[in-house]
Amino acid sequence: MQAPIEPQDEAHLYDRVAAHIAELIARGTLRPGDRIPSVRRLSRQQGVSVATVLQAYLQLENRGLIEARPQSGHYVRARRISALPEPRAARPSSSASRVSVKSLVAKVYRAAREPHIIPFGAACPSPELLPTDKLNRILSAIARGAGGAGVAYDPPPGLPALRRQIARRSVEWGCALSPDDIVTTVGAMEALHLCLRAVARRGDTVALESPAYYGLLQLIESLGIKVIEIPAHPRTGMDLDTLEEMLERHRIKACLAIPNFNNPLGSAMPDEAKERLVAMLARREVPLIEDDIYGDLYFGDVRPRPAKAFDRKGLVMLCSSFSKTMAPGYRVGWTAPGRFHDEIEQLKFAQSIGGATLPQMAIAEFLENGGHDHHLRALRRRLAAQVARMSEAIAEHFPPGTRVSRPAGGFVLWIELPPGTSALAVHERALEHGISVAPGPIFSAKHRFSNYIRVNCGYPFSDLIEHAVGTLGRICAEAAEA
Amino acid sequence: MQAPIEPQDEAHLYDRVAAHIAELIARGTLRPGDRIPSVRRLSRQQGVSVATVLQAYLQLENRGLIEARPQSGHYVRARRISALPEPRAARPSSSASRVSVKSLVAKVYRAAREPHIIPFGAACPSPELLPTDKLNRILSAIARGAGGAGVAYDPPPGLPALRRQIARRSVEWGCALSPDDIVTTVGAMEALHLCLRAVARRGDTVALESPAYYGLLQLIESLGIKVIEIPAHPRTGMDLDTLEEMLERHRIKACLAIPNFNNPLGSAMPDEAKERLVAMLARREVPLIEDDIYGDLYFGDVRPRPAKAFDRKGLVMLCSSFSKTMAPGYRVGWTAPGRFHDEIEQLKFAQSIGGATLPQMAIAEFLENGGHDHHLRALRRRLAAQVARMSEAIAEHFPPGTRVSRPAGGFVLWIELPPGTSALAVHERALEHGISVAPGPIFSAKHRFSNYIRVNCGYPFSDLIEHAVGTLGRICAEAAEA
Numbered sequence: 001m002q003a004p005i006e007p008q009d010e011a012h013l014y015d016r017v018a019a020h021i022a023e024l025i026a027r028g029t030l031r032p033g034d035r036i037p038s039v040r041r042l043s044r045q046q047g048v049s050v051a052t053v054l055q056a057y058l059q060l061e062n063r064g065l066i067e068a069r070p071q072s073g074h075y076v077r078a079r080r081i082s083a084l085p086e087p088r089a090a091r092p093s094s095s096a097s098r099v100s101v102k103s104l105v106a107k108v109y110r111a112a113r114e115p116h117i118i119p120f121g122a123a124c125p126s127p128e129l130l131p132t133d134k135l136n137r138i139l140s141a142i143a144r145g146a147g148g149a150g151v152a153y154d155p156p157p158g159l160p161a162l163r164r165q166i167a168r169r170s171v172e173w174g175c176a177l178s179p180d181d182i183v184t185t186v187g188a189m190e191a192l193h194l195c196l197r198a199v200a201r202r203g204d205t206v207a208l209e210s211p212a213y214y215g216l217l218q219l220i221e222s223l224g225i226k227v228i229e230i231p232a233h234p235r236t237g238m239d240l241d242t243l244e245e246m247l248e249r250h251r252i253k254a255c256l257a258i259p260n261f262n263n264p265l266g267s268a269m270p271d272e273a274k275e276r277l278v279a280m281l282a283r284r285e286v287p288l289i290e291d292d293i294y295g296d297l298y299f300g301d302v303r304p305r306p307a308k309a310f311d312r313k314g315l316v317m318l319c320s321s322f323s324k325t326m327a328p329g330y331r332v333g334w335t336a337p338g339r340f341h342d343e344i345e346q347l348k349f350a351q352s353i354g355g356a357t358l359p360q361m362a363i364a365e366f367l368e369n370g371g372h373d374h375h376l377r378a379l380r381r382r383l384a385a386q387v388a389r390m391s392e393a394i395a396e397h398f399p400p401g402t403r404v405s406r407p408a409g410g411f412v413l414w415i416e417l418p419p420g421t422s423a424l425a426v427h428e429r430a431l432e433h434g435i436s437v438a439p440g441p442i443f444s445a446k447h448r449f450s451n452y453i454r455v456n457c458g459y460p461f462s463d464l465i466e467h468a469v470g471t472l473g474r475i476c477a478e479a480a481e482a
Numbered sequence: 483m484q485a486p487i488e489p490q491d492e493a494h495l496y497d498r499v500a501a502h503i504a505e506l507i508a509r510g511t512l513r514p515g516d517r518i519p520s521v522r523r524l525s526r527q528q529g530v531s532v533a534t535v536l537q538a539y540l541q542l543e544n545r546g547l548i549e550a551r552p553q554s555g556h557y558v559r560a561r562r563i564s565a566l567p568e569p570r571a572a573r574p575s576s577s578a579s580r581v582s583v584k585s586l587v588a589k590v591y592r593a594a595r596e597p598h599i600i601p602f603g604a605a606c607p608s609p610e611l612l613p614t615d616k617l618n619r620i621l622s623a624i625a626r627g628a629g630g631a632g633v634a635y636d637p638p639p640g641l642p643a644l645r646r647q648i649a650r651r652s653v654e655w656g657c658a659l660s661p662d663d664i665v666t667t668v669g670a671m672e673a674l675h676l677c678l679r680a681v682a683r684r685g686d687t688v689a690l691e692s693p694a695y696y697g698l699l700q701l702i703e704s705l706g707i708k709v710i711e712i713p714a715h716p717r718t719g720m721d722l723d724t725l726e727e728m729l730e731r732h733r734i735k736a737c738l739a740i741p742n743f744n745n746p747l748g749s750a751m752p753d754e755a756k757e758r759l760v761a762m763l764a765r766r767e768v769p770l771i772e773d774d775i776y777g778d779l780y781f782g783d784v785r786p787r788p789a790k791a792f793d794r795k796g797l798v799m800l801c802s803s804f805s806k807t808m809a810p811g812y813r814v815g816w817t818a819p820g821r822f823h824d825e826i827e828q829l830k831f832a833q834s835i836g837g838a839t840l841p842q843m844a845i846a847e848f849l850e851n852g853g854h855d856h857h858l859r860a861l862r863r864r865l866a867a868q869v870a871r872m873s874e875a876i877a878e879h880f881p882p883g884t885r886v887s888r889p890a891g892g893f894v895l896w897i898e899l900p901p902g903t904s905a906l907a908v909h910e911r912a913l914e915h916g917i918s919v920a921p922g923p924i925f926s927a928k929h930r931f932s933n934y935i936r937v938n939c940g941y942p943f944s945d946l947i948e949h950a951v952g953t954l955g956r957i958c959a960e961a962a963e964a
Binding site: 328 | 587588606609612615618621622623625626628629630636637668671675683684697703812813824827828833835838839840
């Protein structure tokens with residue numbers, strides 16, 4: 001509460017005071033059960049009248065953010081995060097499907113990038129949660145002094161300084177990669193694309209969690225590959241019994257998974273399951289393409305290991321990027337593709353020669369000297385608070401029968417709407433209100449999850465966001481009754 | 483001759499004076515027939531003795547760079563650019579081949595990126611010919627002020643400001659593209675990759691100029707596509723009669739070409755030929771994937787039109803980048819893929835989401851306010867001088883029977899060595915001397931051109947370069963006799 005509120009518009013001064021406290025709660029500075037400053041103290045501190053503070057606190061009470069306790073003052077209300085049950089897992093399907101999501105995804109994506117839209121549809125943290133200014137300053141300084149190195153190609157395997165930093169950090173995930181294990185890429189998306197191209201061809205079949213990140217489905221579709229969708233539990237991820245059964249019944253060329261904080265589920269596969277997954281695939285010489293972009297965004301105490309940590313045969317192709325933790329627009333990702341390393345290097349050269357040199361330099365410098373660990377700690381705390389706050393708002397505003405995931409990391413919520421609710425209708429109607437959401441059917445080759453939506457919690461909770469959740473809740477209620 | 487030469491090592495002062503004059507000749511500041519400063523004047527200007535200047539001029543005479551004319555002074559010697567005949571075109575082949583160049587290319591490429599190697603093997607202009615500092619400064623300034631926009635994704639079709647600049651410039655090539663026609667990419671390589679994926683699949687056959695840029699062959703190989711190699715004339719490019727015959731005999735899914743200043747030939751397809759090419763393909767609904775990255779680097783008076791200028795049916799997929807004229811390491815390219823626009827946008831999203839945002843912003847700003855036309859004029863003049871100087875040095879140092887291309891633009895020379903000379907042996911042997919060259923066989927799916935090499939003229943001519951040409955000439959002479 002350092003910055004006093006500047007009185008610009010007297011009439012709505014209490015709105016600003018309320019927004020200030022709400023922001024502190026959303027950021028986790030004030031936590032459930034914390035006493036908030038007394039009316040008198042805040043009045044003095046902010047240089048506003050007692051009446052203004054009282055009105056602000058009344059507004060916060062009405063919004064359910066704080067509660068008055070007799071003789072004791074105002075407190076942050078306990079969160080209602082577990083008020084809603086979790087969504088149900090998909091049912092297994094035993095046949096391979098062609099994928100056809102691209103036109104739907106394009107439509108959703110185009111809508112989501114309109115300016116002024118409430119970005120519940122993307123899976124991006126707000127730039128204000130990222131080390132935006134610091135990174136841009138680093139890039140600025142590097143560009144100024146780079147000379148010819150700044151404009152020169154950076155051919156595969158990619159910038160040595162960056163590969164060293166990634167290798168250094170991999171020790172704490174139990175991987176102990178060497179810089180020579182790594183190839184840098186244009187974000188994780190190119191890494192996944194290269195890995196899939198290295199191990200599967202048009203007409204082949206791969207296994208994939210369901211629901212699955214639509215970008216993976218689009219990628220698979222673009223390569224003419226078929227998928228077997230393996231149901232995933234919202235807490236523990238891919239159902240390994242089903243996977244094993246499918247491995248017996250089909251000629252599966254690769255398996256794709258996001259074991260750590262799956263998008264859209266937020267599920268976290270336990271270590272034993274990862275070990276079993278890797279062993280099960282290794283017995284059959286089937287590569288695992290692992291997407292670990294959310295691995296650093298754990299809400300618990302420990303950075304979970306990727307499945308790659310259990311790889312003994314060089315069959316796990318680990319892919320990641322700095323898009324969810326630093327700068328999506330820098331397009332810096334990487335893969336540690338095990339025994340497919342040379343093939344990936346050649347494919348990378350043929351596909352885009354190299355990544356942009358200066359952004360790679362900036363990311364390497366930030367990893368080395370930018371306070372990356374400190375940044376990640378703060379980011380995790382804020383994302384956890386935002387996910388909690390959003391869950392609470394959904395519990396408050398969505399129709400009865402709604403279920404919501406309880407992610408152990410990341411920043412998206414997977415919401416099951418009452419049976420029969422059309423997620424596509426919700427998507428359309430929400431857009432009319434300036435709100436984007438990601439409808440369930442784009443997360444499945446078979447267009448399942450017709451009554452699910454994914455919601456982004458990457459933006460700091462605010463009145464605007466709360467209002468949008470209220471609107472979205474009403475739209476869902478109407479769609480549920482339609 | 484502004485900067486006086488600092489006397490650091492008196493013994494070799496005349497070397498430095500000679501290098502200074504040689505540099506002015508290489509840059510085109512002094513042109514053939516120009517009178518060079520009198521001995522007395524240079525002596526005064528540079529603060530060195532008359533004897534030193536005399537010794538320097540003697541050295542330059544011995545190197546064939548200048549000549550003394552009695553009673554008149556010293557003059558830059560006329561170039562011997564046409565001293566060698568042009569290489570011969572490939573002979574037609576009537577069958578489609580699988581491509582297998584990737585391991586050879588990887589080897590050549592790995593060698594070429596060793597530090598301190600003389601970079602005759604790459605096709606890159608020296609960073610000192612590019613607007614390196616200016617671009618880096620622009621990027622630096624933009625990064626400093628970019629805020630969230632600098633770290634945000636730039637999804638397809640890519641940065642509007644950049645697409646506007648490209649569209650604006652396309653008018654002078656006779657294309658008149660609209661910004662909506664364009665999709666930005668990670669260099670031209672990604673553009674070519676996306677275009678090829680959009681129109682051909684594994685097992686399909688495409689037609690390609692021969693010799694062909696090895697990156698195209700690698701790309702085609704990585705997609706499992708077969709090629710029919712169409713012989714190209716070193717002056718006028720692809721043989722259209724052969725192409726027409728092949729179009730009749732084979733089911734060709736696309737044609738790939740670099741009509742303007744082909745790499746490696748430097749050939750320039752005449753406008754009538756471009757028109758015929760486009761019409762011939764359009765009659766059969768066969769797309770043309772056109773690589774125009776060298777189009778701005780013409781040595782003549784007029785920017786040649788791409789084949790796209792003759793496209794009436796949206797079948798020409800024009801690809802280009804700023805890698806050869808501005809900054810390869812910024813990885814900014816684009817495609818105007820005609821009727822395949824939406825497909826390309828979707829493939830681009832699935833392949834790498836978007837390009838790096840800040841480098842695109844910097845290129846757009848340079849195009850708008852950076853003096854791009856002025857830069858291109860200077861670059862063209864210098865490249866023309868370097869190509870001429872290199873041709874001359876090759877004529878001087880290479881064995882009898884050598885033939886060399888006479889490019890009308892770009893900055894590579896295609897050299898036919900005496901029959902029986904092994905380009906691969908030359909490549910190996912040159913590497914031992916710290917010189918990279920690109921051996922002919924990587925320019926053909928069938929590993930033809932066994933006695934051809936491609937040499938980069940992207941670096942300012944200097945004593946070091948001249949010495950390397952001398953060494954390379956000896957190596958070629960030895961290989962020719964082996």
